[in-house]
Amino acid sequence: MLGNGEEGGGGSGLDKFPEFPGGTDAVRRYIELTVIYPLQAIKQKLNGVVIVSFDVNRQGTVDNIKVERGVHPMLDKEAIKAVESMPRWKPGVRHGKPVIVKFVIPVRFMPVS
Numbered sequence: 001m002l003g004n005g006e007e008g009g010g011g012s013g014l015d016k017f018p019e020f021p022g023g024t025d026a027v028r029r030y031i032e033l034t035v036i037y038p039l040q041a042i043k044q045k046l047n048g049v050v051i052v053s054f055d056v057n058r059q060g061t062v063d064n065i066k067v068e069r070g071v072h073p074m075l076d077k078e079a080i081k082a083v084e085s086m087p088r089w090k091p092g093v094r095h096g097k098p099v100i101v102k103f104v105i106p107v108r109f110m111p112v113s
Helices: 024-034 039-043 073-084
Strands: 002-006 048-056 062-069 092-094 097-099 101-109
Touching: 024 073, 024 101, 039 073, 048 073, 062 073, 073 101
Parallel strands: none
Antiparallel strands: 002 101, 048 062, 048 101, 092 097
């Protein structure tokens, strides 16, 4: 998971980075447990990594979700659904005030062998 800048993608300059409940490893686990690999996609042998960007806003909710690099509309949709359902984060802080921080994360769709 990568945080890349804040407030329009400038340099970090944050006093405190946004915090997902349980920390960085919990974000990865949450995505792994939440994302649904559609049966139709498995049958069609669709796999890969969907790159999703999103903002953690001043209230700690996730918004402005975008597929930066998709694999297939079916998988892209599932990646977005998983990010949309994230619980509230503790927002990032700059100069003592909550700020919007952009994140980019990979969502993997790989067949289990």
